[in-house]
Amino acid sequence: MSDPTAKGEETKLTVGLDLGDRHIQVCLVDEAGEVIEEARLATRPQALRRRFCGADQLRIVLEAGTHSPWVSRLLAELGHEVIVANPRKLRLIYTNDSKSDRVDAEYLARVGRLDPTLLAPLRHRGAETQVDLALLRSRNALVRARTRLISHARGTTKSLGARLPACSSESFAAKAGACLPDELRPALDPVLAVIAGLDAQISALDARIAEMARQRYPETALLTQVPGVGTLTALVYVLTLEDPQRFPRSRSVGSYLGLRPRQRDSGSAQPQLRITKAGDEHLRWLLVGAAHYILGPFGPDTDLRRWGLALAAQGGQTGKKRAAVAVARKLSVLLLRLWVTAEVYEPLRNARLRGELLAVPS
16 A cells, blocks of 8 residues: 555545445545545445545545454555545544535545645555454454353353353353253253354364464564463464554564653643554454463562563552553563564563662562
8 A cells, every 4th residue: 555645646536445344435525625536336346446445645644443444454555545544533524513424525635735744644554464354353263252142151051040150152152061050951051052163162262363463473482482372362462463564663563552641731730541543443352361371379489570560550440450451561571572673571680780680579
């Protein structure tokens, strides 16, 4: 995809596309800001090719969404400058009292004509990366479905004064089946059968994911050097970022993943706000999970653990929660650094440089 901020001859005509599930609203404005064409296309590759193939280079602006990855790739292949707008920056559209597909498409075209940087353009992943990431997304969906079914089975059993044994998700179907009250078997036996089926599907996906990481993404081995980062987390990290060189500063990856606190400074007031939660939710959840392991009772002694425990100790009632998010942010930076440099991970490098190796916290 072409760089929307690249210097060079400016495109005279700008197109705004409002992508719907069935139709695409098109608005084309000239260099003076006059609307010279409005149209409606089917949300199909053939319709886009018929309209934009062979045309002079256009600046085409569309909002990120379900269809924007393939639409942006297709239009870029046709030689157009494509800008994928960040939905978080489009309050002009969301707060409009006269919202419609035509109005949205016109706003996209007008803002793209004036200054594309106002749209905070996004860069979509390649088609192959998107397909590989879909495998990980499917595993996550199956795990969440299994968790909800297990919670349903436990809650239903408790409502009759009984309890199912504490066990891992993988062994729940077998162990719970032996402890179900007889009166609940007609209701919960089908649920346990579905959970057992999900176990098999998740195990099969885990094997495929491990093989994919080993064969096609060997860089994940650099990331799994860090305790708490498994193959799944490493692979989601690699596929989500796709290109480690896209971040000129390693620290910016934390903002990209939504792990940076919001900022709303006014005068001398600098309130502590929650993180932005921008970027990929699945990866952010995995990194926070890894941070909990690093700070937990089984986490080995590392610079990251020491820093996180010190932060938690001075954070009051929410100290542990804030520390986990902060450690996740630092972990995202560490993983990017390992990926770029291919260094061997040294858990206590900072402590060694400061001569603190003997000062192991309890």
